[in-house]
Amino acid sequence: MVSGTVRDPAGQPLAGADAFLLETLEGSLTDDSGGFRFDTHRTGSATLVVQKAGYLEVRRLVDLPLDGALAIVMQLAPIALEPITVEAGTFRLGNLPDVTLSDLEVVRTPGAAADPFRAIQTFPGVQSVGEGAGLFVRGGDISETRVLLDGATVISPFRLDTDRTISFGRFDPFQLRGIQFSAGGFGAEHGDALSAIADLQSVDKPAASELGVSAAIGGLSGGLSVDLSESVGFRVTGTRTDTDLLMRLNGRRDEFDVVPKGNDLSGGGEWAYRPGASLKAFVLVQTDQVGVRIDDPSHSGVYSSDGRADLVAVSGLDAFGAVGLKWGVATSGSRKDEDFGAFRLERDDRLNQARARIEVPVRPGLAVALGTELEHREADLAGSVPTASYDNAPDASKTVFSSRESGARLGGFGQVELQPSNVLRLLLGLRADRSTFTGRATLDPRLSATWRPTGMLTLTAAWGVFHQVPDPLLFEPTLGDPSLPAMSARHWIGGATWDAGTRLVRIEAYAKHYASLAARTRDGITRGGGTGTARGLDVFVKDELGLLGLDGRIAYSFIRSERTDPDTGRLAPSAFDATHTLNLVLNRGFGEWLDLGVAYRAATGVPFTPVTGAAFDETRGLWQPVHGAPMSERLPAYRRVDLSASVLQSFWPDNITVFFVSMMNSLDRSNVRQFRYSRDYSERIPLKTPFPRSIYFGVTMTLPF
Amino acid sequence: MSFPYKLVCALLLACGIPPQGLAAQTLDPGELAERLRTQVEEAKIAGDADALQQMVTLSRRAVTAFPEDALLNHYAGYALYCLASRSMETDTDASHALLEQAESFLERSVEIEPITESYALLASAIGMRIDGPVSAMTLGMRSGAAMDRAKALGSPNPRVRLLEGISALHTPRAFGGGHEAALEHFLAAIELFADEAPKPPLPAWGHAEAYAWLGQTHAALGQAEAARTAFEQALELEPGYVWVRDVLLPGLG
Numbered sequence: 001m002v003s004g005t006v007r008d009p010a011g012q013p014l015a016g017a018d019a020f021l022l023e024t025l026e027g028s029l030t031d032d033s034g035g036f037r038f039d040t041h042r043t044g045s046a047t048l049v050v051q052k053a054g055y056l057e058v059r060r061l062v063d064l065p066l067d068g069a070l071a072i073v074m075q076l077a078p079i080a081l082e083p084i085t086v087e088a089g090t091f092r093l094g095n096l097p098d099v100t101l102s103d104l105e106v107v108r109t110p111g112a113a114a115d116p117f118r119a120i121q122t123f124p125g126v127q128s129v130g131e132g133a134g135l136f137v138r139g140g141d142i143s144e145t146r147v148l149l150d151g152a153t154v155i156s157p158f159r160l161d162t163d164r165t166i167s168f169g170r171f172d173p174f175q176l177r178g179i180q181f182s183a184g185g186f187g188a189e190h191g192d193a194l195s196a197i198a199d200l201q202s203v204d205k206p207a208a209s210e211l212g213v214s215a216a217i218g219g220l221s222g223g224l225s226v227d228l229s230e231s232v233g234f235r236v237t238g239t240r241t242d243t244d245l246l247m248r249l250n251g252r253r254d255e256f257d258v259v260p261k262g263n264d265l266s267g268g269g270e271w272a273y274r275p276g277a278s279l280k281a282f283v284l285v286q287t288d289q290v291g292v293r294i295d296d297p298s299h300s301g302v303y304s305s306d307g308r309a310d311l312v313a314v315s316g317l318d319a320f321g322a323v324g325l326k327w328g329v330a331t332s333g334s335r336k337d338e339d340f341g342a343f344r345l346e347r348d349d350r351l352n353q354a355r356a357r358i359e360v361p362v363r364p365g366l367a368v369a370l371g372t373e374l375e376h377r378e379a380d381l382a383g384s385v386p387t388a389s390y391d392n393a394p395d396a397s398k399t400v401f402s403s404r405e406s407g408a409r410l411g412g413f414g415q416v417e418l419q420p421s422n423v424l425r426l427l428l429g430l431r432a433d434r435s436t437f438t439g440r441a442t443l444d445p446r447l448s449a450t451w452r453p454t455g456m457l458t459l460t461a462a463w464g465v466f467h468q469v470p471d472p473l474l475f476e477p478t479l480g481d482p483s484l485p486a487m488s489a490r491h492w493i494g495g496a497t498w499d500a501g502t503r504l505v506r507i508e509a510y511a512k513h514y515a516s517l518a519a520r521t522r523d524g525i526t527r528g529g530g531t532g533t534a535r536g537l538d539v540f541v542k543d544e545l546g547l548l549g550l551d552g553r554i555a556y557s558f559i560r561s562e563r564t565d566p567d568t569g570r571l572a573p574s575a576f577d578a579t580h581t582l583n584l585v586l587n588r589g590f591g592e593w594l595d596l597g598v599a600y601r602a603a604t605g606v607p608f609t610p611v612t613g614a615a616f617d618e619t620r621g622l623w624q625p626v627h628g629a630p631m632s633e634r635l636p637a638y639r640r641v642d643l644s645a646s647v648l649q650s651f652w653p654d655n656i657t658v659f660f661v662s663m664m665n666s667l668d669r670s671n672v673r674q675f676r677y678s679r680d681y682s683e684r685i686p687l688k689t690p691f692p693r694s695i696y697f698g699v700t701m702t703l704p705f
Numbered sequence: 706m707s708f709p710y711k712l713v714c715a716l717l718l719a720c721g722i723p724p725q726g727l728a729a730q731t732l733d734p735g736e737l738a739e740r741l742r743t744q745v746e747e748a749k750i751a752g753d754a755d756a757l758q759q760m761v762t763l764s765r766r767a768v769t770a771f772p773e774d775a776l777l778n779h780y781a782g783y784a785l786y787c788l789a790s791r792s793m794e795t796d797t798d799a800s801h802a803l804l805e806q807a808e809s810f811l812e813r814s815v816e817i818e819p820i821t822e823s824y825a826l827l828a829s830a831i832g833m834r835i836d837g838p839v840s841a842m843t844l845g846m847r848s849g850a851a852m853d854r855a856k857a858l859g860s861p862n863p864r865v866r867l868l869e870g871i872s873a874l875h876t877p878r879a880f881g882g883g884h885e886a887a888l889e890h891f892l893a894a895i896e897l898f899a900d901e902a903p904k905p906p907l908p909a910w911g912h913a914e915a916y917a918w919l920g921q922t923h924a925a926l927g928q929a930e931a932a933r934t935a936f937e938q939a940l941e942l943e944p945g946y947v948w949v950r951d952v953l954l955p956g957l958g
Contacts, residue, residue, distance in 0.1 A: 022769065051765070
């Protein structure tokens with residue numbers, strides 16, 4: 001007879017645990033009091049195994065027959081070391097302050113226009129600033145979010161990313177296996193980022209060979225996936241975007257001389273040359289153009305932008321015994337020509353990079369990671385900016401510049417991961433970087449802790465120092481400042497996550513302190529030495545409302561942030577300070593073929609510096625604005641409701657066809673994105689959203705072969 | 706037991722570590738697989754949920770003792786799959802949780818050795834979790850890929866055709882499913898069952914079940930007599946087939 005009791009670390013009896021002898025498989029399940037009892041004919045040495053989901057397996061050597069009852073204590077299974085990856089249209093939170101998104105969550109997010117970055121904007125910690133795809137995270141500027149693709153930095157992750165146009169992300173959600181978004185407090189492996197990390201992972205080798213075709217009112221796309229063998233496969237996709245028909249349908253064609261258009265060619269492949277080891281490549285080439293008609297007080301004309309971007313990223317992972325290796329080499333390029341009146345900028349950027357990381361599990365509960373990265377950045381800059389920002393006429397006085405800025409950054413990090421108990425995880429990291437742009441080295445210590453006092457509750461805390469080298473344009477000798485140091489930020493984060501399976505609640509509070517910020521004035525002059533703070537609270541709730549068949553998420557962010565205004569040198573609310581941001585996304589499936597979604601987004605208007613008067617400039621014959629206190633007024637509140645529907649059909653065996661339609665800004669609210677002024681600045685004219693009520697529709701189909 | 710093995714065992718025991726291979730000295734994985742093959746089928750035919758739960762427990766123990774045995778992983782997945790099928794209509798969440806567990810055992814099974822039935826069951830376990838257009842797009846592709854692997858592994862297999870038929874019954878006609886497509890698969894499965902005799906402990910499940918599904922498909926198509934014949938053939942093979950005897954056959958009226 002073998003008998004005993006099984007309890008959890010708190011001494012509570014565990015029912016349903018399986019206790020058995022490894023040598024005979026005889027055993028029994030524990031009852032409500034945690035007791036087990038079974039007969040065996042075995043004598044002598046044996047191994048008692050006790051198993052229960054969520055707990056570490058117990059193996060104990062026993063000598064049969066037993067003298068008495070056994071007392072077994074089961075420990076909770078360790079906290080997962082990696083954030084849980086999203087699959088099958090559901091998402092969960094990892095044990096780090098990260099949110100993960102699947103490709104289908106991106107596509108199902110109404111109003112996101114199948115743009116991964118716009119879908120990220122519906123998550124907590126991202127402030128609503130305008131209608132573009134930019135990620136303004138916890139008081140940080142768009143440039144403070146580092147975007148990675150398979151670990152490689154993408155220097156220009158947004159297309160049409162200019163002051164005069166609405167930006168879009170460069171990546172198609174179906175190119176991506178998942179996205180890990182960290183709104184702060186990230187580990188020491190990530191350098192050169194002040195605020196956030198959007199870590200995009202490209203798709204693995206295709207599971208089946210298929211052709212895919214998509215046609216929408218804004219473009220055409222065709223793709224080929226080839227599953228060559230169990231271990232090798234690749235994909236190629238080409239897209240032609242032309243919004244002419246879309247703009248005509250939505251009554252906006254007249255705003256453009258050249259409607260937004262572009263071409264994309266992307267591809268990727270994977271070779272899993274042995275279990276746990278693979279080689280992956282991703283290639284992307286994109287072009288885009290736009291010509292938009294603009295009326296400024298000093299000049300009416302066409303703002304034109306012509307851009308091109310490319311990315312080649314090769315990465316691999318392997319293991320040598322217990323030591324894991326991840327490596328990558330990549331080149332990311334971007335060329336952009338902008339022209340409007342006296343303003344002209346031709347900019348050609350390239351970032352070449354190499355990185356490697358090893359992970360060594362020293363012993364249970366202790367792992368060490370070491371890594372290094374080397375980047376070489378080159379920026380060719382040429383153009384002109386008006387001497388006075390209020391006079392942008394083609395014949396206005398202007399400063400002409402032309403230079404090549406190039407430099408390298410060498411970074412390294414070490415990170416220790418400790419799990420002193422099954423409910424506690426500590427991450428201690430240190431990274432060092434040296435940039436030839438700044439000529440200085442920086443040191444970033446980072447700490448984070450995760451404590452799981454109960455099965456459903458997880459408490460997290462993080463602190464760290466973060467540095468980022470300013471944009472090469474700010475080092476340009478004519479208008480820039482070659483002596484700028486790296487910008488820095490300190491993050492403090494504390495939070496709690498309640499995860500009850502279908503319902504998840506996460507609350508996180510944070511504080512950030514900035515130093516050595518660099519920014520450009522209205523006249524394009526670089527100013528360094530800026531400071532700033534950001535404090536806020538993010539709340540996230542995800543639920544599956546089984547009764548109504550709905551699943552949805554609500555994200556609310558509160559923030560107070562301020563920064564040094566480069567024009568006055570005074571601290572003022574930051575331009576990204578949307579005090580309250582609320583996002584509600586609901587989806588409901590009907591049977592196996594129809595999916596409906598609705599998204600509601602509301603945010604406090606962001607601050608701006610008003611023009612309070614004007615003086616007439618006799619020599620130029622135009623009015624010179626007088627600006628009020630920096631960031632002393634706010635735009636009206638932002639509201640938007642988006643609807644979407646998709647219908648799934650199959651027209652022949654193995655075919656999947658998806659028809660989709662979305663109505664953006666369904667209530668046709670005229671959100672104000674900025675103010676422009678009459679020629680004498682006496683009248684303030686709201687510049688309305690570029691997204692009035694708009695309909696977008698299309699179809700995508702696959703054909704396996 | 707060789708001296709070096711004894712020495713290693715002695716050292717491991719001295720350190721308080723049970724040697725992993727010790728179980729292999731007293732249990733035979735082939736015998737365990739055969740026991741599971743027989744008893745899982747008996748529990749399924751008897752419609753005995755408790756016995757199926759016991760088989761899940763036993764198969765988990767067997768996999769603990771022999772984690773690298775592909776057939777034991779297969780039967781662990783199959784036992785969970787049978788248990789999940791019973792609760793699919795009454796408790797979908799619990800059923801999906803069991804199917805996810807089945808999926809992990811079956812994935813492990815095919816990692817160790819490409820067993821046709823493991824791939825086919827994997828396809829079915831994934832496919833049964835499809836409950837809407839979104840899951841259809843993700844799980845459908847994975848399920849289809851696993852079924853393709855099963856079909857690519859060799860000669861026609863009756864259990865693959867059986868699972869294809871069940872899948873067709875749960876797939877809208879617009880996506881290549883429907884009763885006619887299912888009927889074709891079940892008839893083909895039955896023909897293949899007649900000619901096969903898998904060597905124990907290889908998977909042999911599904912013969913009577915194919916008649917049960919064939920009968921249901923006939924019934925759905927309004928062919929009551931053909932349905933009755935199919936159910937009776939199922940009972941000829943397995944007289945104690947509770948699902949057919951107590952549910953399907955009386956259901957014909």
